[in-house]
Amino acid sequence: MRSFHxxxxxxxxKKWLFVFSAAPYSGSASQELLDQLMTVAAFDxxxxxxxxxxxxxxxxxxxxxxxxxxREISRLFAALSMLDVPEPLVEQESLHERGMSIHDLNQxxxxxxxxxxxxxxxxxxxxxxx
Amino acid sequence: xxxxxxxxASPFASAACDTAYRFVEAVLAAGHEVPRIFFYQEGxxxxxxxxxxxxAGHDAVLRWSALAERHGIDLVxxxxxxxxxxxxxxxxxxxxxxxxxxxADGFRLSGLGQSVEAMLECDRFMQFGRVS
Numbered sequence: 653m654r655s656f657h658x659x660x661x662x663x664x665x666k667k668w669l670f671v672f673s674a675a676p677y678s679g680s681a682s683q684e685l686l687d688q689l690m691t692v693a694a695f696d697x698x699x700x701x702x703x704x705x706x707x708x709x710x711x712x713x714x715x716x717x718x719x720x721x722x723r724e725i726s727r728l729f730a731a732l733s734m735l736d737v738p739e740p741l742v743e744q745e746s747l748h749e750r751g752m753s754i755h756d757l758n759q760x761x762x763x764x765x766x767x768x769x770x771x772x773x774x775x776x777x778x779x780x781x782x
Numbered sequence: 783x784x785x786x787x788x789x790x791a792s793p794f795a796s797a798a799c800d801t802a803y804r805f806v807e808a809v810l811a812a813g814h815e816v817p818r819i820f821f822y823q824e825g826x827x828x829x830x831x832x833x834x835x836x837x838a839g840h841d842a843v844l845r846w847s848a849l850a851e852r853h854g855i856d857l858v859x860x861x862x863x864x865x866x867x868x869x870x871x872x873x874x875x876x877x878x879x880x881x882x883x884x885x886a887d888g889f890r891l892s893g894l895g896q897s898v899e900a901m902l903e904c905d906r907f908m909q910f911g912r913v914s
Binding site for chain 2: 664666674680681684687688691692695697778780781
């Protein structure tokens with residue numbers, strides 16, 4: 653069945669925007685949203701990833717997974733390039749409001765400004781996770 | 783118009799499922815189609831076969847089953863989200879050593895590919911319950 657879906661997905665292509673707006677490590681929500689993102693990307697769909705509000709903490713430098721606890725979520729973000737997912741977009745104002753800058757993040761990102769978010773959303777066919 | 787629906791919230795912890803149910807009813811009443819509803823994250827709690835509701839006027843599970851039967855809606859529960867929360871059915875349950883069927887009538891377990899397919903093929907996508 654998976655290959656059947658994959659064939660259909662190649663014919664039908666939409667632009668997907670995945671938005672992480674809540675803090676990580678609050679249950680399995682981040683992991684499950686990432687699972688959905690990775691499934692979409694594996695179907696060869698163009699995916700954009702946007703972090704805003706407390707979602708910017710997903711890429712905070714200095715995360716340390718403890719043994720027996722949840723996996724370090726930023727490692728999963730770092731692996732997304734293998735699925736051809738471009739660098740995450742991070743809302744600059746969200747960083748600033750939390751006393752952070754791009755230097756506090758543990759991977760390369762592209763900064764976007766709050767006034768451009770609505771235009772960003774309108775450029776996509778599907779928004780998941782907002 | 784075809785609508786793909788995703789529900790991420792538990793009916794026992796959020797009003798989002800109630801909103802979703804009423805939205806689906808309204809969409810169908812307006813002559814649109816809802817081929818599939820995908821239950822993800824805490825949304826899997828909409829599918830418990832043995833959920834018991836003392837309040838007869840608000841059966842959060844049975845009403846999905848009834849709606850699906852009336853309108854031929856495919857109720858898909860994400861298998862990994864379900865297994866993570868101890869919900870099993872059919873072959874997925876047998877693999878876990880549990881030959882039980884936790885799913886109410888009309889629900890089935892399947893993978894995230896089902897949600898991708900529905901979202902690709904439908905004209906509109908609506909999700910209920912905050913994801914992340």
